[in-house]
Amino acid sequence: MNRAGEAGGEWELSQKLFKGVESFSHLREEDIQIGVTPKEEVYREDKVVLYHFKPKVEHSLNIPILIVYALVNRPYIVDLQENRSFVANLLNLGIDVYLIDWGYPSRADRWLTLDDYINGYINNCVDVVRDRHNLDRINLLGICQGGTFSLCYSSLYPEKVKNLIVMVTPVDFHIKEGLLNVWGGCTLRSQAQDIDLMVDALGNIPGDFLNLEFLMLKPFQLGVEKYINLLDSIDREDKLIDFVRMEKWIFDSPDQAGEAYRQFMKDFYQGNKLIEGMLEIGNKRVDLGNIRIPVLNIYAEQDHLVPPASSLALEKYIASVDYTVHSFPVGHIGMYVSGKVQQNLPPTIVEWLKLKAD
Template structure:
C-alpha cells in the first residue's frame, strides 16, 4: 500500500504544474527573432533580398554566397548563437552573403526555376562581386538551393572559384518518398497542371503537408520532447527556433513546381544533360570550379544516392565528397556545417 509520504515523493504537483505552464507558454508564445548575426541589405529584387554578413576580422578575399531552398525561410543557416552556420563563418574570417527568396505572392505564380537562376542568383552573384570587390566567389547551396546553385554554375559567366552543395537533390531517379507515391506522380495520377491552374502558387500548408508525408512521425515527437524538458530554458529556446523554422514553409510558385515535377522529378533532365535555362543547356560538365558535395548520413529527405552522382557529372579537377553523421536539418543547426566549410574553403579562399 502506497503511503502519503511516498506519493508526495513520487509526484511533485508544483513542479508538474510549472512544467505544463512552460509547455503551453512555449507553443503559444510569440516568435523569436530570426535576425541574429549582424547583416546589411545590399540589393532587392521583387520579394528577394541579398544580405551581407561582414567578417569579424577578414582573413579571406573570396566571399561566400549562400543559396537556400525555395520551400523554407533560410534562417536555419543563422539558427541560434553558437550553432549558426553564418556566425561560424564570419567569426572565421569570411565575408558571407545570403539570398533570401522572401515570400512569393500570387503575382509571382509564373516565376520558374530558370527565372530564379538568371534573374536572381546570377544578378546576386554580380552584386556580391561588385560589393566585395572580389575577383572570385564561393557559391554554397543547401538542399534545393544546391540544385539551383549547380544549375547556375553550369551556365555562369561569373568567376566561381568554389562550389559547395549540401544535402542536394541532383539525381531525381532516386526518390525519398514512398515508391507508390513516386510512381503515381510520375505516371500522372496527380495532375500538377490542374493544381497550379487553380492555385497559381502553392500555399504553405500544402508545402508543409508534403514534407510531413515524407518525414512523419518526426513532426509529432518534438512536442513530446518539449513536454518532458519544458523546464530547461536553453532547450526550450532551441526548440522554439526549430519549431518556427519547421512551420516556416513559404508559398512555392506554380512555375517552379511545374519544372521541379516535370523536368526534374519525372524526366530527370539535369542528370541527362537536357535541362535548359532560357535556351542554354545546363550541362553539369561545364562546371570546373573546385567542388565539394556534403551528404548527411541520417537524411530522411535527400538520400546520399541523390547527391553523389554530381561528383562524376562535373569537370572539376578538385573534388571532395563528405558524408557526415547528421540529419537533413541537424547538419546546419548543430554547427557542423560551418566547421566543414571552413576546413575545406580556407585553403581555397586565398588569405590576404
C-alpha cells in the same frame, strides 16, 4: 513499479507540466528571436533581398561566400540563434558571408520561372557581390534545393564561380530510397502527381500544403514523437524556447511560385533532366559537364529528404578533377542545428576554401 513509485512519477510529471505551462504563458515574441546575426541589405529585387553579414573578425579569405538556400522554408535556419548559427560560425572563422532571402511569393509572382530565379535573381546577386569586391569570380554555397540551383548556375556561368560548395543537395531525383522522390514521381513519373492540374487550379502552391507533405514523410516522428519528447525538458525554459524557435521555422513556409514549382517538379523529380542532360533554363541547356571548378559536396548520412545516394551521384556528371566529399552522421535538419556538426562543419568548409585560395 509500486504504487508509491507511480505516484512519485506522476507527481514529478505534473510538476514539469505545470512549470512548462507557466513558461509558455510568459513567452513573448521577442523571446523567440531568429536570425540574430547583424546584417545589412545590399540589394533588393521584387521580393528577393541580398544580405551581407557584418564581419566579426578580419577576413581570412579575400573571396566571399554567397549562400543560396531553397525556396521551401526560410533561410534563417542557417542563423537560427546565437549559439546555433552556421553563419556566425563562418564569420568567426573570417569568412565574408552573403545570403539570398527569397521572401514570400504572392499572387503577383505566380508566373515566375526557374529562368527568373537562376538567370535572373541569382545571377544579379552574384554580380552585386562581384562588383562590391571587384572580383571576376566568387564562392557559391548552395543548400538543399538551393544547391541544385547552384549547380545549374555554375554550369551556365562557370566564369563567375571560383569554388562551389553544395550541402544536402539532391542531384539524382530518381533514387527510390527517398520518399520525397517517390512522392514526386521517380517511379510513376507524371502519373505520380498531376502537377499541371495543381498549378492551373491553385496558381501558387500553398506553403501549408508543402509543409504537410514533409510531415507526412515521417508522420509519427514529426507529428507525435517530438511533442512527447518535449515532456522530458518542458520545465526548462531555455529548452522550451529552442523547441518553439524550431517550430516557428518549420511552420514558416512560403508559398511557391506556380510556374517555378511546375518546372522543378516536372523537370527534376519526374524527368530527372538534371543528370539526363535534358534540362533547359531560359532556353539554355544545363550541362553538369561544364562544371570544372573545385567542388565540395557535403551530405547528411541520415537524411530522409535527400538520400545520400542522390547527393553522391554528382561525381558521375561533373567534369571537375578537384572533387571532395564530406558527410556528417545527422539528418537533413541536423546539418544546420546540431551543435556537434556546427563545431566541425564551418571549419571543414573554411579549411577547404583555404586550400583553394590562390
